[in-house]
Amino acid sequence: MIVLELSNVKSSVEALNPEQPFEQMHFVEEVGLMFEMVGLPRMSGRIFGWLLISNPAQQSHAALAEILQASKGSISTMTRLLIQIGLIERVSLPGERRDYFQIKPHAWSQMTKQRIAQIAAFRQLAEKGLTLLEDAPPHLQKRLQEMRDIHAFLERELPLLDERWELEQRSLHQSNPERLSQS
Amino acid sequence: MIVLELSNVKSSVEALNPEQPFEQMHFVEEVGLMFEMVGLPRMSGRIFGWLLISNPAQQSHAALAEILQASKGSISTMTRLLIQIGLIERVSLPGERRDYFQIKPHAWSQMTKQRIAQIAAFRQLAEKGLTLLEDAPPHLQKRLQEMRDIHAFLERELPLLDERWELEQRSLHQSNPERLSQS
DNA sequence: CTGAATGTTCAGTAATCATTGAACAAACTA
DNA sequence: TAGTTTGTTCAATGATTACTGAACATTCAG
Numbered sequence: 001m002i003v004l005e006l007s008n009v010k011s012s013v014e015a016l017n018p019e020q021p022f023e024q025m026h027f028v029e030e031v032g033l034m035f036e037m038v039g040l041p042r043m044s045g046r047i048f049g050w051l052l053i054s055n056p057a058q059q060s061h062a063a064l065a066e067i068l069q070a071s072k073g074s075i076s077t078m079t080r081l082l083i084q085i086g087l088i089e090r091v092s093l094p095g096e097r098r099d100y101f102q103i104k105p106h107a108w109s110q111m112t113k114q115r116i117a118q119i120a121a122f123r124q125l126a127e128k129g130l131t132l133l134e135d136a137p138p139h140l141q142k143r144l145q146e147m148r149d150i151h152a153f154l155e156r157e158l159p160l161l162d163e164r165w166e167l168e169q170r171s172l173h174q175s176n177p178e179r180l181s182q183s
Numbered sequence: 184m185i186v187l188e189l190s191n192v193k194s195s196v197e198a199l200n201p202e203q204p205f206e207q208m209h210f211v212e213e214v215g216l217m218f219e220m221v222g223l224p225r226m227s228g229r230i231f232g233w234l235l236i237s238n239p240a241q242q243s244h245a246a247l248a249e250i251l252q253a254s255k256g257s258i259s260t261m262t263r264l265l266i267q268i269g270l271i272e273r274v275s276l277p278g279e280r281r282d283y284f285q286i287k288p289h290a291w292s293q294m295t296k297q298r299i300a301q302i303a304a305f306r307q308l309a310e311k312g313l314t315l316l317e318d319a320p321p322h323l324q325k326r327l328q329e330m331r332d333i334h335a336f337l338e339r340e341l342p343l344l345d346e347r348w349e350l351e352q353r354s355l356h357q358s359n360p361e362r363l364s365q366s
Numbered sequence: 367c368t369g370a371a372t373g374t375t376c377a378g379t380a381a382t383c384a385t386t387g388a389a390c391a392a393a394c395t396a
Numbered sequence: 397t398a399g400t401t402t403g404t405t406c407a408a409t410g411a412t413t414a415c416t417g418a419a420c421a422t423t424c425a426g
Contacts (some may be wrong), residue, residue, distance in 0.1 A: 027312055034308060037301070039222035041414060052326050053312050055319060061373070071416045076374055078414095097424070098372060104328045108333045118221070126215060129210055129236050136238060143235050143286045150291045153348055161344070165336055224384060245405065251395045259404055261384095280394070283401060 024053055028068070043070060044078040048087060051103050058091055058100035086110035109162055116158050123151035207236055213252070226253060227261040231270055234286050241274055241283035292345055299341050306334035326363030 027048040035045025051059060059067075065075045069129050079101055082088040089104040092107050104110070126148035211232040218228025229251050234242060242250075248258045262284055265271040272287040287293070309331035316324050 023315060027315060030308060051316055055323055057323060074415055123215060131205060132210060132236055140238055140240060147291060150348060157344055161340055165333060257385055
């Protein structure tokens, strides 16, 4: 007879108000759907969604599998993906064998960088198209010129926008240093 | 015995330099792959890609099916999708029964608008998550606050960026009025 | 060493999504 | 009216992708 000890794994959900878990899982599902809309696997979105609201912020491999009702394999693959695209990170506590995952601070500027890369790819495609039309009448070239120009514009401007965001954030945290983390 | 009259349909490709078609179809495939990366059906990308380089810029239903080796059904569904998301438009010539499609001018600011809508959805999700954590310690809320704040920032700034683009374009075309379409 | 705990990899499957092709509809011609 | 052209819809197929679960590592404890 085998008795599994799961108490440590369940606590994260059951320690809460019994009304909460349902809403939490609903949130997790919604993040899953959003990720799917952006072209990422739904399960990667579920993991990310849970890490956004979990307590504590660090969650183990096993805890994720238990709460999201997913196989170990799935968790392993999807956390690898999320780490690779810069949205979460692995944290290992000293003296602990198991790994934990958490949302990576500034995960979002990582996403912005990816978007910029995509925009660059679109600009390059437009340029490739223009070389195909180099002998064509100008009115036929216009379509691709517009595509190239707007992507070049965004490629130039989005990094500046990101920089401005970083600056705003930094100055905000200076005038308000760590007040949030006391309570 | 049935004889199909296809000559009118083939002309669009065969009228060109015999080296070109291969490169053209390569371009079309690349656009297809890009669309797939962004989460849209590959065939919709092929149609869009061909409409970027086709001569004339307007292409009929039948011409698209022939050149892209796709079924009528596929073309019908995918053009509907592309019209719905604002990337192409249907043009009908007076006295002609068939419809033509072409790249919609300013297709790209349409795409920007969609991106902004997606960003708004992410911000709303973050807010929903924050209400789940309203009684949680502040350090747990930070993850979602960062998510909300950056998306609110982009939601505010991207429309301004788009406006600036429109302005730049308009002033460019005033100082250089239609010079491109003479040649 | 053996056994337990933790992760990863990968072959097989389940589910999803794009695409086809045939049936249908509408609009014009004769 | 019947026949032709043009386009749409939709059930069925094919292809792709996510996901599982079992086998395989690795590391620690005894």
